[in-house]
Amino acid sequence: MSERISPSSSERRSFLTRLSTGVTAFAAAMAGSAVTGYGQSAPAASWQPERHEKDDWLERIPGKHRMLFDTTTADGLGDALAFANNFLRTNRNEYGLQNNDIAVIMVMRHRSTGFAYNDAIWAKYGVPISKRANFADPKTKEAAKANLFNASDYGAQLPNRGNTLDSLFKLGVQLGVCATATRGIAGAIAEATGGNTDNIFNELVSNLVGANARMVPAGIVAVNRAQERGYSFVG
Numbered sequence: 001m002s003e004r005i006s007p008s009s010s011e012r013r014s015f016l017t018r019l020s021t022g023v024t025a026f027a028a029a030m031a032g033s034a035v036t037g038y039g040q041s042a043p044a045a046s047w048q049p050e051r052h053e054k055d056d057w058l059e060r061i062p063g064k065h066r067m068l069f070d071t072t073t074a075d076g077l078g079d080a081l082a083f084a085n086n087f088l089r090t091n092r093n094e095y096g097l098q099n100n101d102i103a104v105i106m107v108m109r110h111r112s113t114g115f116a117y118n119d120a121i122w123a124k125y126g127v128p129i130s131k132r133a134n135f136a137d138p139k140t141k142e143a144a145k146a147n148l149f150n151a152s153d154y155g156a157q158l159p160n161r162g163n164t165l166d167s168l169f170k171l172g173v174q175l176g177v178c179a180t181a182t183r184g185i186a187g188a189i190a191e192a193t194g195g196n197t198d199n200i201f202n203e204l205v206s207n208l209v210g211a212n213a214r215m216v217p218a219g220i221v222a223v224n225r226a227q228e229r230g231y232s233f234v235g
Contacts, residue, residue, distance in 0.1 A: 049228040054217065058229045061174055063103025065091070068231035070223050072110035074135040077149060078159030080106055083234065085163040088171050099172045105226055106168075109178035109219025111135075114185060115165075116177040119146045121207045125200075128192040132185055147209060169212040176226075177208060178219030 067087060069080040084104055091097040108116045114129040122129065123145055130136060130143035137144045138157040148154060150165045165175075186201035193200075205215055216222040227233055 052225070055222075055225040055229070057214065058105070058226055058231070061103040061105070061172075062100050064097065064101045066103045066226075066229075066231040067105070068223065068226045068233050069104070069106045070219075070233065070235045071106060071108055071112040072219075073112055074115065074133050074149075075159050077106075077108065077112040077115055078161075080234070081149065081160035081163040081165070081168060084168055084173055085171075088168075088173075102172070103231070104168075104171075104173045105176055105222075105231065106173060107176045107178070107216070107219045107222050107226075109181050109223075113178050113181035113219070115147055115149045116175055116182075116209055116213055117147065117204055118207045118209050119150070121204060122146045125189050125193075128189045129185060132188050150209060165209050169210045173212065175209070175213035176216040176219065176222040177213055178222075179205075179215045180218045182215070 067084075069084055071077040071080045084106065088099060088102055088104065091102050092099070111133045114122075114133045114135075117129070126145045127143040135144065136142060137148060138154065147165070148158060149160055152162055152164055152167075155162055182204050183197070183201055186204055187197045189195060189200050190197040208215075223233070
């Protein structure tokens with residue numbers, strides 16, 4: 001009968017080491033192949049926002065630089081008017097640019113929307129608009145009877161510090177007025193006066209504060225579309 005020769009302990013360890021090394025090398029080769037295959041796949045196309053004709057007005061404002069102020073409250077609007085004036089003045093004085101080199105848009109939505117209407121609207125509907133805006137005339141402590149962000153005699157009593165809407169219109173600033181919020185204001189006025197919401201909405205739209213003001217479907221959408229078209233955002 002032949003004698004069986006068992007491998008020594010050292011031979012067994014050598015075999016297991018070679019087997020482990022081979023498995024590791026095979027796994028690494030497979031992983032490298034997977035990474036190489038992934039790396040060679042076609043790169044994904046860069047994302048581009050869809051353009052809509054309703055938003056093309058954003059492109060028609062001339063300017064080498066673009067700035068967007070988003071306002072939702074009376075105080076926020078006042079600050080934006082002061083900041084916009086600073087932005088334009090610094091670009092003129094320090095960079096030698098002209099006003100038409102700078103495109104500035106101010107979106108008026110939520111509680112700042114009411115200040116997009118002229119004095120005639122405020123004289124007629126000042127009480128419900130003031131209530132909607134959570135705003136009071138700082139001199140009388142009552143509902144405003146005029147658009148006070150177009151009044152030059154309030155100075156430090158308002159956060160715009162005398163920078164009126166009209167003064168900024170002369171520098172080229174444009175307003176985007178929220179139609180959704182305007183519809184809400186029209187409903188509040190109708191409830192307070194017994195009027196018709198649709199008729200009041202049309203009256204508000206027909207009495208914007210200046211030629212540089214335009215209605216937009218929703219202020220929040222205008223904020224998005226402006227940024228997609230290269231406007232820097234200030235909230």
